[in-house]
Amino acid sequence: MFLLNLSLGEFLAIFSAMSGVLVALYLLDRSRRRQRVATLRFWMSAQKPAEMKHRKRIQQPWSLLLQLISIALLLLALAQLQLGTPDRVSRDHILILDTSAWMNAKVGRGVLMDAARATARSWLRLVPPADRVMVVRADALATPATALETNREVILDAIRQSSPGSSALNLDQALTFADRVRKMHARRAGEIVVVGAGRIPAGDDAPRAVPAGARFLVVPSDLEDVGLRKIGLRRSPTDPDLWDIFVSVRNYGHLPQNVPIGLQFGNAPAGSKRLTLAPGAEQNVNFEYRTKAAGWMEIRLFTSDAFPQDDRALLELPAQKSLRVIVYSNQPELLKPLFAGGRVQAQYRSPAQYQPKPADTDVMILDGFGPPAPPEIESVWIEPPAGVSPAAVATTRSNVEIRNWRTDHELGAGLRLKDVRLASAEVYRLAPNDIPVAETEAGPVIVARPGKHKMVILGFHPMRTEMRYELATPLLFANIFRWMSPETFRRWELNAGSVGTVAMALDKDTKPEAISVTADGHRLPYTVQDNVLRFFAGNPASVRVQAGDRDVVYSLTLPDVADAVWTPPADVRKGLPRDYPTAAGAQDAWQWLAVLGGLGLLLEWILFGRRRQLVAAGTKAQHPWREKFGLRRAS
Amino acid sequence: MDPLIDRKFLEKLERLTIHWQKSFPGLVGGHNVSRFSGPGQEFLDHRHFHQGDDLRAVNWLAYMRLEKLFLKMFQVEPRVPVRMLVDISGSMTTGGSQKFEFARKLAAALCYVALVRLDSISINPFDSKLHESFICSGGRHRFAPSVDFLAALKPGGPTNYLQVARSFISTYQQRGLVIVISDFLDDQDCFRPLQHFADYGHELLLVQVWAPEDRTPPWTGELDLEDAETGGHLEISFDDDARKAYTSAFDDFSRQIQVLANRYGGRYAGLSTDMAIEDAIFGPLTRTEALVG
Numbered sequence: 001m002f003l004l005n006l007s008l009g010e011f012l013a014i015f016s017a018m019s020g021v022l023v024a025l026y027l028l029d030r031s032r033r034r035q036r037v038a039t040l041r042f043w044m045s046a047q048k049p050a051e052m053k054h055r056k057r058i059q060q061p062w063s064l065l066l067q068l069i070s071i072a073l074l075l076l077a078l079a080q081l082q083l084g085t086p087d088r089v090s091r092d093h094i095l096i097l098d099t100s101a102w103m104n105a106k107v108g109r110g111v112l113m114d115a116a117r118a119t120a121r122s123w124l125r126l127v128p129p130a131d132r133v134m135v136v137r138a139d140a141l142a143t144p145a146t147a148l149e150t151n152r153e154v155i156l157d158a159i160r161q162s163s164p165g166s167s168a169l170n171l172d173q174a175l176t177f178a179d180r181v182r183k184m185h186a187r188r189a190g191e192i193v194v195v196g197a198g199r200i201p202a203g204d205d206a207p208r209a210v211p212a213g214a215r216f217l218v219v220p221s222d223l224e225d226v227g228l229r230k231i232g233l234r235r236s237p238t239d240p241d242l243w244d245i246f247v248s249v250r251n252y253g254h255l256p257q258n259v260p261i262g263l264q265f266g267n268a269p270a271g272s273k274r275l276t277l278a279p280g281a282e283q284n285v286n287f288e289y290r291t292k293a294a295g296w297m298e299i300r301l302f303t304s305d306a307f308p309q310d311d312r313a314l315l316e317l318p319a320q321k322s323l324r325v326i327v328y329s330n331q332p333e334l335l336k337p338l339f340a341g342g343r344v345q346a347q348y349r350s351p352a353q354y355q356p357k358p359a360d361t362d363v364m365i366l367d368g369f370g371p372p373a374p375p376e377i378e379s380v381w382i383e384p385p386a387g388v389s390p391a392a393v394a395t396t397r398s399n400v401e402i403r404n405w406r407t408d409h410e411l412g413a414g415l416r417l418k419d420v421r422l423a424s425a426e427v428y429r430l431a432p433n434d435i436p437v438a439e440t441e442a443g444p445v446i447v448a449r450p451g452k453h454k455m456v457i458l459g460f461h462p463m464r465t466e467m468r469y470e471l472a473t474p475l476l477f478a479n480i481f482r483w484m485s486p487e488t489f490r491r492w493e494l495n496a497g498s499v500g501t502v503a504m505a506l507d508k509d510t511k512p513e514a515i516s517v518t519a520d521g522h523r524l525p526y527t528v529q530d531n532v533l534r535f536f537a538g539n540p541a542s543v544r545v546q547a548g549d550r551d552v553v554y555s556l557t558l559p560d561v562a563d564a565v566w567t568p569p570a571d572v573r574k575g576l577p578r579d580y581p582t583a584a585g586a587q588d589a590w591q592w593l594a595v596l597g598g599l600g601l602l603l604e605w606i607l608f609g610r611r612r613q614l615v616a617a618g619t620k621a622q623h624p625w626r627e628k629f630g631l632r633r634a635s
Numbered sequence: 636m637d638p639l640i641d642r643k644f645l646e647k648l649e650r651l652t653i654h655w656q657k658s659f660p661g662l663v664g665g666h667n668v669s670r671f672s673g674p675g676q677e678f679l680d681h682r683h684f685h686q687g688d689d690l691r692a693v694n695w696l697a698y699m700r701l702e703k704l705f706l707k708m709f710q711v712e713p714r715v716p717v718r719m720l721v722d723i724s725g726s727m728t729t730g731g732s733q734k735f736e737f738a739r740k741l742a743a744a745l746c747y748v749a750l751v752r753l754d755s756i757s758i759n760p761f762d763s764k765l766h767e768s769f770i771c772s773g774g775r776h777r778f779a780p781s782v783d784f785l786a787a788l789k790p791g792g793p794t795n796y797l798q799v800a801r802s803f804i805s806t807y808q809q810r811g812l813v814i815v816i817s818d819f820l821d822d823q824d825c826f827r828p829l830q831h832f833a834d835y836g837h838e839l840l841l842v843q844v845w846a847p848e849d850r851t852p853p854w855t856g857e858l859d860l861e862d863a864e865t866g867g868h869l870e871i872s873f874d875d876d877a878r879k880a881y882t883s884a885f886d887d888f889s890r891q892i893q894v895l896a897n898r899y900g901g902r903y904a905g906l907s908t909d910m911a912i913e914d915a916i917f918g919p920l921t922r923t924e925a926l927v928g
Contacts, residue, residue, distance in 0.1 A: 032857040038726035038849050039820040040862045040869045042884040046877035
């Protein structure tokens, strides 16, 4: 005999509380009620002899006793009292199948996952047919594969279809999830069975507390593995054609390993090194590779270990872009030093060769002439004639000084030059949306105009003034070109890592609206906190993060191999059970208890309650006017 | 404040008259005949003339025939004082003051009946003593002050019938009809003081008013009872059997009051407060012939 819904302690606590309330109400009901009467004369004759009073007093507790017994019976019915032994009742088990990346490790002719499936099936054969089982696949996330199910075919099918993922096992989350499911949905709690290698990331992901009734069916995985852990590629800050390559390698096994590592670009060898790794050690290797071309960079560990998935990574390198500029000028020599070298490819043509949309050109520069047709690409106008200038000329001033640069805009970023004097400059009148980049006392002398085709108008020739000797001049043109063609000047970083949560430090002045995170063309949710961007990728994917002028590509294709093996506490059961008790149907008794409890209350009402009610009804019948006028007895 | 009696009920009361059985001496002007002779219209008897008798009543025809002076005596319908004693003690306030309200309404109704017939009626509230009375006479238009007087009464205090009887008898020398509206619940005996009224020649109309819970208490179980007048306490276990014994004792008490009234030529009416005041007037009170239509 046992309680299904409540423990004995819970039952006793609730029963005690209810009994206490009942006894208190009983005592309150039986306590003397004070009544004010017209005279005590007639009450004297109504007093009982002593033995009568005594008999009455011992009669009253039967009402209390009957009520207490009825409440106990009803409470037992609510607690689902069952006849039989608890072991003979069907239970609900949660089977956690480890589907982490490590379960893809080779063992014998198969992989660890095959062994886990076989172990799970062996356990399932021991589970009594009436017991319900829920299959939960656990890697970085715990995902239920079935509901609590008695149909063994459904459970076997879920086990069969379970395959290793790319992330590491988050055992704490899986156990918490299973415990919550067992508490909320299980009719009677069975076991939480973990089947897997139990390999978890070192640190915080170890289970904080193992739920009661847990069982660990370990799949042996004492294997040797050396794998790529992280790869990072970025263009050298000193030489844009040079890629700095950073590779992190870890030895997950128990033996020291001597591993050659090689780079290939476009199927051609690009570099190689040899690493000696102690057991459990991690080592970083740096490579450099010079190329402007786009192509696939392969990093490979030349080893044959149990887990080949983390021995190779492939990254796509983007081509180094150049800005194509056409300069229409009668004096190209003045401007040539400005555009020589770097990532600007300049062509110089005379104004007579002007075309509104020249082929293969990103930006055109119009030096001191007004074109017959407006340009259909981005353009920089240097000292245009007053009649044809796209910005209205307010006045022409000589010997003026630049007082102010628009340093809060990317066009004026870093420009601090103040003491340079311009022999002659056109001062412009600003149109709506125009951006004044440089201003004199009389007004703006450099104006930028956003739009479909961006343009910048300079009211003076920088190479004919004192500015030709200043660093501000190339910086101004660099800002102009970056504003006009930001794609060309993006900073590229490439990283290879494993799926899961990725954190990326942002530049200080990165604006939230300039951030975009996409995975294979789809936007990914992300958070920014303390200037660190975080996103989560559950499946292998190439994630592109655009933040300001930075373009960071995460190739999350490396499997996340956990570096620690979980050792379950001593009280956790291990291995397959010898035998589960067969469920031979404990008998429900709650229906009978509910009926008996109801009958008890009915009997109490007939014996004691009804009489009280009859007296009350009789009183009402004697005082119909009392009801009519809403009057009440003093009692 | 709600009027004690509504107009429709007052119209019904106009056909009633307060009736008494005894013969009382008094001035002419009443409506009940008296065995006492006086300046009436109806011939009653002859008697010998004595010195000092009114010569206007001498039967001169008899003198001429018999040469003896005989005096004619006439039947009178004297104006008899009606005095109403209204109990305002604490016992009248139990059960939500139903008894007190009932007594006030009843007193107002009787007052109106008396005023309509040009009787003089005095209202004497009492508890442990006789309070200041209010005399109303002179017709129905004097009804409003009497209602105001009744409405202003405040119940409370113990009852002392003996003291009240002494005060009453010493105050009112002229005999008449005494209407007592009370629950008669005096811790001391109320029978002897009531007997005094009769001994001094007053005619008694005893109207006992009780609340239903006075006769059949509705409560059951352990009770701590408090006397509304004395504040005395009694703890009692009360059940159906005790209730029967209680009701029996109460009925015995009522019966004793009725016996006392009948023994001295008076009348008795027992009225429960769950009865409508109209039913009480035209039912039990009319049946006792204290009121006649």
